[in-house]
Amino acid sequence: MVKEVLVDVGIGEIRLAALENGQPVEIYIEKKDHESLVGNIYRGKVERVLPGMQAAFVDIGLEKNAFLYVKDVIPVSYNDEGELLFSGEDFSDISEVLSCGEEISVQVIKDATGNKGPRVSTRLSLPGRYCVTMPHSNVFGISKRITDQNERKRLRQIFEKAKPENVGIIVRTAAENVLEEQLIEDMEELEALCRGLALKEQKGAVPRLIYREPDIISHAIREYLKADTDRFLINNREEYEKVLALLGDAAPGLKTKVQYFSKNYDMFAYYHVESALEEALSRKVWLKSGAYLIFDRTEALSVIDVNSGKFVGKSDLEETALKINLEAAKEIAHQIRLRNLSGIIIIDFIDMHQRDHRDQVVQTLKEAVKTDRTQTVVVDMTNLGLVELTRKKIRQPLYKSFTVDCRVCHGTGYYISPVTAARRIEKRIDSQMAEAGHGCLEVYVHPEILRVLETSEKDSVENLKTRYNCGLKLISSKDADYDEAFIRKIEI
Template sequence: MSEEVLINVTPQETRVATVENGVLQEVQIERVKYRGIVGNIYKGRVVRVLPGMQAAFIDIGLERTAFLHASDIMHRGDENHNGELETGHSEPIHSLLADGEEVVVQALKDPLGSKGARLTTQISIPARFLVYMPYGQHFGVSQKIEDPEDRERLRQTVAQIFENEIQQGGVIVRTAAESAAEEELRLDVNFLQKVWQRLQQRIETVVAPGLIHEDIPLAMRTMRDVVRSDVQKVRIDSRETYNKAINFAKDLIPEVVDRIEYYPGERPIFDLYSVEDEIKRALDRKVPIKSGGHLVIDRTEAMTTIDVNTGAYIGRRNLEETLFKTNLEAAQVISRQLRLRNIGGIIIIDFIDMKDAEHRRQVMRALEKSLARDRTKTFVTHMSPLGLVEVTRKRTRESLELTLCEPCSVCDGRGVLKTPQTVCYEIFREILRESRQFDAKEFLIIASQIVSDMLLDEEATTLADLQGFIDTPVHLQVEATYQQEEYDVVLL
């Protein structure tokens, strides 16, 4: 399989597209906004120890001094056997820290208002599958990995790799590692080992107070993540990011340097393989299938439903064959859409009914086979007699839809609007009610263009009858900014 990664960089955002055999499979987007300092590692200096509060103020080079509580001070032998920090230190803070002392810390919370950042000395460095804690000593597995066999296998594999490669510190196995191969975990360990070596050099050379390490941005995380995969080429359309990527790779993952290319093309990089169009389409509710049918993808809070539909015209002669073919294609399109849209949680697929049991088996096989290529773990149930299949897919990052969209403010996320006719009738009822309650000389309706048009055309007779009935003139004013459902009835 030929795999390629395209990275599009603008001052506002970085977008990473993974293309397999010329077809877009995955998109990741990171927008530049206030990033905060959580996760940053600093060499700080103790400004003042506060024995009464069991805490200390630390200068990390920010405007406001940061705060380190005794319970966030970690030293060897401080963990209990579950790998958790023991709280309720018996040791008083002034025996742990002294004024003027240098201390390596990581930000736990951003500064807020007059409060300084909250710090910890338990340094943790995240990678794709693992979080390394150089000063820790225990091995934990994310609680979201539920299968006890998976947990045990991961714990043993990672412990073994650590034993051979690093021999120091503790580690947490992240949820993403659930279906990771041993080799992928090993690459993660190697990466973390190198990052930690660089960090140790920085710890020695940086003068307090100073920044030692910042979280890795998306473009660089991508370099880290392509090591393990079949990616032949990474193309970046920004000279600056390209240079950074090359340096990052030379330093930490030399095996990918040859695969990184600068893309100077006149054509926008996301025009290659129609990536831009594909991203737009990945927000549509309706997805066409080659044989003429289509999928309808709907998301609710509880689940996502995918309805498989046949094309409009299907001959009678080979009906079962056509349905079978549509379902087969749908199975592939669905697994790609799940990945592209990054849909997690429960997914209910409603395949078209098929009489032939062998056809049903083959559709299920096709679905399972194409889902197997997904790096995010999925679980598939049997097909119910009505053709329903339940898929669960781990939730990782936010879905593409939630990254790029918000609920519609016009319909309030319902997805439907009251028809202009319904709005007209609401207006008539309101005028009637108000004419009984108040003694109006005139009424003024302020409504959207489409509702106004209807009041002047299809509903003109009803409006005239109403004016006669209440014996009061009703005027109309178009408000271009009003949405279909919006209107005012004003008494004059």
């Protein structure tokens, strides 16, 4: 598999795309006026403890208080892979571990969304290239993706020997087959960060920021520039030089993978990322067979519907459904990753009656999501063809970075019909005429509503004028809201 990373440095924003065999699989954007807070660590103060919700609100110096669940505040235990074993469910009352006014260090694990503040955890972690350090912990684990037992033994010996006191370590997949000197250097850099963090925790006003997550380019180097990466392209000379400097002597073998994109083209357009981005922001995605997927979202979950579309098949209905669903399963895994969907995801596959066919589709989906770096769990298919999938939320979905809610429908995807809006305005006119007496009203409305009032609702408008013996001037206004009107009385 050919792996490439594109870093597009623009005015006011930096875009990142990860490609596998030329196909975009992940896209991120960081705007200078709206950077993600995920990874930042704050020294905050507990404002409220809510036993009924088993949660607390923590003031970390932002507009909205951060939200802290009980399972994110209690010390935990891990297995040898660094997977969570205990998350505090045995505690019945959060007030056993937190109290109002208490000062605590928390790390942002989810950005603020809508009217909700950021979600935080007291389980701090500082990720490096080859390992993740966890201050105030003694956990040790090795990524389960490293399957060679001899290599796991080697890594355990290296890190356990050099592991500092009161600092947990999770060995990352990228550490596999890396020289001991490079592993130790990475850990020592993180250990120095931990010491600096401990000093910042002790001094200063509360709330305050005590650790800032590196920018998107540093994030790209850490998360994407690895031994199996073929190219790391960047279109800005200054940032290109910075990347080489950041790599330094720690990863000299990776420097040759970093290339400066000097062509006079838009980088994303040149590598067909723009077209993939356009598709990822659309509601409908066509499959090669002629079938298509529909993506919808609610506050609670995302829904994906599989439709046969133009594909009619050459055999019976069951075989046709199987072929479409198998193709859809692979594309759904790709789109979920590309769109960065998270939380609960419900997939409505085309109905299949044979159990082995349903199992085949679920297994295909499970295999397809294995390439996703974000934790994803696929649940079995119901008799109705529904599959539940959960994906860990780290950053906001892609559409949030590139779109805003419609000012008419406010993000619902629909708004009242012109006739309904016109009749609401008629009722307002009726009320105003009753108060105005023998005068004249000027009514400024949206152009589309004006057309309705002058055509299908014309008789109703004339009846109002006759009933109240009142003049009426309907005026088109592009500035008027779709279902609102500005009404004023004028003297005649």
